[in-house]
Amino acid sequence: MAILEVRDVYKSFDGVEVLKGIDLCIEQGSRVAVIGPSGSGKSTLLRCMTGLTDIDAGTLVIDGQTVASTQEGRAVYIRENERKAAQAKLGMVFQNFNLFPHLSVLENITLAPRCVLGRSREESAARAMELLDRVGLAAKANNYPGELSGGQQQRVAIARSLAMDPQILCFDEPTSALDPELTGEVLKVIKSLASETMTMVIVTHEMGFAREVADHVVFMDEGEILSEGTPEEVLIHPKEERVRAFLDKMLNI
Amino acid sequence: MEGLGTTLGLFALTLLISLPLGLLICSMRMSRILPVRWVAELYILIFRGTPLMLQLIFFFMGLPLLFPGWVMGRFTAAVVAFGLNYAAYFAEIFRGGIQSIPRGQYEAAQVLGLSRSQRFFRIVLPQVVKRVIPPVGNEVVTLVKDTALVYAIALSDLMREAQVIMMRQNNLNAFIAAGLFYLIMTSIFTVIFNAIEKKLDYYKI
Numbered sequence: 100m101a102i103l104e105v106r107d108v109y110k111s112f113d114g115v116e117v118l119k120g121i122d123l124c125i126e127q128g129s130r131v132a133v134i135g136p137s138g139s140g141k142s143t144l145l146r147c148m149t150g151l152t153d154i155d156a157g158t159l160v161i162d163g164q165t166v167a168s169t170q171e172g173r174a175v176y177i178r179e180n181e182r183k184a185a186q187a188k189l190g191m192v193f194q195n196f197n198l199f200p201h202l203s204v205l206e207n208i209t210l211a212p213r214c215v216l217g218r219s220r221e222e223s224a225a226r227a228m229e230l231l232d233r234v235g236l237a238a239k240a241n242n243y244p245g246e247l248s249g250g251q252q253q254r255v256a257i258a259r260s261l262a263m264d265p266q267i268l269c270f271d272e273p274t275s276a277l278d279p280e281l282t283g284e285v286l287k288v289i290k291s292l293a294s295e296t297m298t299m300v301i302v303t304h305e306m307g308f309a310r311e312v313a314d315h316v317v318f319m320d321e322g323e324i325l326s327e328g329t330p331e332e333v334l335i336h337p338k339e340e341r342v343r344a345f346l347d348k349m350l351n352i
Numbered sequence: 353m354e355g356l357g358t359t360l361g362l363f364a365l366t367l368l369i370s371l372p373l374g375l376l377i378c379s380m381r382m383s384r385i386l387p388v389r390w391v392a393e394l395y396i397l398i399f400r401g402t403p404l405m406l407q408l409i410f411f412f413m414g415l416p417l418l419f420p421g422w423v424m425g426r427f428t429a430a431v432v433a434f435g436l437n438y439a440a441y442f443a444e445i446f447r448g449g450i451q452s453i454p455r456g457q458y459e460a461a462q463v464l465g466l467s468r469s470q471r472f473f474r475i476v477l478p479q480v481v482k483r484v485i486p487p488v489g490n491e492v493v494t495l496v497k498d499t500a501l502v503y504a505i506a507l508s509d510l511m512r513e514a515q516v517i518m519m520r521q522n523n524l525n526a527f528i529a530a531g532l533f534y535l536i537m538t539s540i541f542t543v544i545f546n547a548i549e550k551k552l553d554y555y556k557i
Binding site: 149150151183187189190191193195197198199200201210211214215243244245246256259260263 | 461464
């Protein structure tokens, strides 16, 4: 069953079309890697899914609920609180981590469960410690983000997203802002989540990682999905010349 | 020594008025409703763009000319002029602070489901406070000294009294005492603001 459906979605910024009719169906429990050159609209697509950006036209269905649909050529969203409830099923991990610098690692993770879900301090802290343990940072619970390395910050950001129990976790180039020697620890954590049947959508430039973790690969170029299929189909035996050219460039650096 | 009370009273009342008013004007200046923004922009243009002394004289002597019979006491006029003037500066300091918070902070909070007000009070405001403490401290120290401008409307503050005594005694004692007092005041506030900065230094941006 599809947990997230994107149909014929359009988005432009200041007259520049960034998404030109995107159709994408994400199955429950699948791990989708979105690849493609910079500026192809990958991040915008992710932001439209999570509600950070409103779509101009098209349909968005989250877990069976239609969040936006086209009426008279323009996308119309459902009521704010219903939309919020539907989009709460999506978590997001950012390229630049975006941890809250004034809060400790533990507070970063417990803030939303306490403020939004109304959980108690003890309950949310216990859960946060569990999650920190899972990303290997239990010892840093009382540190501040500024005291952590980039890789550690990103692992905290992953734990922070997980604390809200999302059904779909979106990653927007989670390792692009990291030093090469730090990407490994983050990819390892994402991989460990992948084995837990969490639905994931990962925008990434790490081709090897996409091949290893994803069961579905989407190639985007200039606002359109050029090719999609299993990693085997898209990454190893690409049919489209454009995909082949991109992969050659990526792998020959 | 009555002048000392005037100086301290003007200083305290100015802060009491201008800090909240500055926050209000800042929020108007950042409003999405254009006319509201224009009002705030005009306010800041006028109060930051003309001398404080001109505003002081306007509220004490100009207003009664415009509205005959409407008279403000010297001290009231001074408080109004200082309060409105400093609010314009604080509004711009607050705006700078709010706009310096990266967009990613709002986005992360939004994806986590925090409401607009939660985003502002839990995420943005605490970080803004840390960022505006140095420029606000600067303004407070400036205000200590700016209070001496009230001599323009013949309000008997510390400075004016010191001058009068100096002329009468024909020596510099009162003048030096007044100078020392301003120095002590500014030093106290410098120490206070340094302490606040240090207290907020538990995290790095």
